[in-house]
Amino acid sequence: MADLHIQINRDEGGIAGQIASELRESIRGGRLTPGTRLPATRDLATDLQVSRGVVVEAYEQLVAEGFLVSKVGVGTQVTPKATARTATRPKASPRPEPGHSNAAPVCGPYYGHRPTSPDLSHFPRERWLASVRHVLTTVPSDALDYGDPGGVPELREELAGYLRRVRAADVRPENLVIVGGVAQGLSLVLHVLGRRRPLRLAVEDPTSHRQVPLLRRAGAHLVPVPVDEEGLDVRRLSGDAVVVTPAHQYPTGVVLSPPRRAALMEWAYAGDRTILEDDYDAEFRFDRDPVGCLQGLAPDRVILSGSVSKAMAPGLRLGWVAAPPDLAEAVRRARGELDLGSPVIEQYALAHFLRTGGYDKHLRRMRRKYRRRRDALVTALAEELPEVRVKGIDAGLHVYLELPDGWDELRTTRAAQELGLSTEPVGPMRESPGPAAVVVGFARLPAHKAAEAVRGLKVRMSGQNVD
Ligand SMILES: Cc1ncc(COP(=O)(O)O)c(C=O)c1O
The missing domain is CATH 1.10.10.10 (Winged helix-like DNA-binding domain superfamily/Winged helix DNA-binding domain)
Known part of the structure; x- marks a missing residue:
């Protein structure tokens, strides 16, 4: 001993x-x-x-x-x-993803995953454990039975306060349904809207290629609408509803401009139309004051979907839908029919985490960290690769890079991934042709590694036209 x-x-x-x-x-x-x-x-x-x-x-x-x-x-x-060590430390040598070379990444093995994923090594383990402990030592046994498919009331109460305070949302607990993330929230809402009438759904072009199958599976007929320097081109909108990422467009990173926000509202009110607001990374805003969500401006027209995936961890699979009460009730019923709701211990824990300030504290800490990382990456790109146009840096966990002439998206992506950068090509996200571009996540790229990674990219790409 x-x-x-x-x-x-x-x-x-x-x-x-x-x-x-x-x-x-x-x-x-x-x-x-x-x-x-x-x-x-x-x-x-x-x-x-x-x-x-x-x-x-x-x-x-x-x-x-x-x-x-x-x-x-x-x-x-x-x-x-x-x-030993398997729980908190990444393994020393990464298993290469399919299609990637075995070259040793200079930035360490663990910057893979999605460009929008957070740095999970900073998951607030101690405080989250304290919240789970609190739940397990205080909730009555009956609370562990099948829960309300709309979510536990304590969490809806806390979240309503949080969303009002931080996102300027116009929500009360009865507007909220707890779901397994933005992805599930969008699916459920589309199922409900699609029951009323076959849905023609406008989507941003480019848009997350992961979302397209999800939206189609939910029965929507997709109508791509271009995104430009101000965000979604509202003049070209058609359809019964639109799914939009106004706080930080994915993948371009554009923040929807104030005139476009106003025009989008007008579009919704001009017909019986619905705006599905994907607020996937809105907590992270670096240079300007946070832009409130659209839902706060038009709570009867906008359905807000958010989650803890970027603020805490995607693996928690915890998110929310804020909708007008009748629609929230329909989504709640749909969730009950689908799979009886989200795990209750985690919901109570998140309620405790929000109530005791753990969520705010974690966000403040991560915002500072991500801002340093973003600055380091943007500076390194400006110094080493000035021919690359860096966009979408105001918010979120990724930047959008327009590539110089002769740079191929797939080769750039592969080179960046081999260097340990979380990167995706934008081509597969486009319906109409556009400039060659990639997205690069910086959440897991320590500031002191940024210059090395960008120099590595420069070296690799300088030879790309030769072979
Ligand atoms: C633009 C966008 N929306 C939604 C999601 C899904 O988020 P969630 O984990 O909340 O389902 C992602 C995930 O990467 C995303 O990039």
């Missing part, structure tokens, strides 16, 4: 966090080796003169992070070698 030297500062508070942090550093630094058995919680609590619950919390945190394992009859030990 290890005799531990743990220093805590009683004036600082957060004793469980301090203990966890000391243990984590000891494991990382090799002072505590794999397999080492830790003192029983009661003994360590006595040694440190803290309550046993505090030590339990610290151990549980490290178990959740994969540093410790706990077994009945054996106690708690440092995770043995074979399984």
Whole structure:
């Protein structure tokens, strides 16, 4: 059994966090080796003169992070070698995605995934664990039964307040349905609207190629409408409804201009038309004041879909739809028929996380981090590759790069991916032809790696016309 030297500062508070942090550093630094058995919680609590619950919390945190394992009859030990580190650290060598070369990425292995994905190594594990713990120790057993398919009331209450405060939305809890993310929210809304009449749905061109099959599967007939420097070209809109990304268009990154916002409202009110607002990354806005959502301007015409995917983690699969009450009720019923609703423990945990300020705090921290990363990437591009036109940098987690003459989208994408950059070609997202372009996510690209990555891209692309 290890005799531990743990220093805590009683004036600082957060004793469980301090203990966890000391243990984590000891494991990382090799002072505590794999397999080492830790003192029983009661003994360590006595040694440190803290309550046993505090030590339990610290151990549980490290178990959740994969540093410790706990077994009945054996106690708690440092995770043995074979399984150590898999929980919090990315593996040293990435498995290349299909079609990618095996070249070692200079930026590390873990910048893959979608260009819009957040940096998951900063998931607020401790605070989220505290929220889940709170839920598990306080909710009555009956709360774990089948929940309201529209979502648990506590979460709808908290979210309504959050969306009013942060997105200038016009919502009350009865307008909200909790769903498994923007993708599911859009599907459900389209199913409901499509029951009333076959739906001709305008979509931005270019648009996320992942969304197209989802929209079609929901029964919509898609009508592409061009996007220009001001966002969706509203004069060319047709259809019964439109799905739009006004805060940060995907993929171009354009913020819908104020005249276009007004024109879009007029279009909706001129007929019995609906705007589906995809607010996928609106929390991250760097240079200007946040633009309120469209839903706040026209709550009877706009259906707002958002999620925690970019703010916290896509894997949580938690999101919301804000709709006029009759439509919200229809979406709620559709969710009940489809799969009986979202997991309740996570919903209660998110309600607690919002209520106790964890969500705001995490967002503030990540906004600062992402802003530094974006600045580093944009600066490196300006210095090393001035011929690349960088756009869409006001908000979100990706930039849109228009490529110079002779640069091929697929080759650029492959070169960037080999360097560890999360990149996608824009061509497959277009209905009508447009300039060669790619999107590059910067959420997982540390600022000090940006210049190296961009220089690598320059070297690779400088040879592209030769072979
Ligand atoms: C533009 C856009 N909308 C919606 C989504 C889906 O988001 P969610 O995880 O909330 O379903 C994504 C995901 O990458 C996206 O890029």
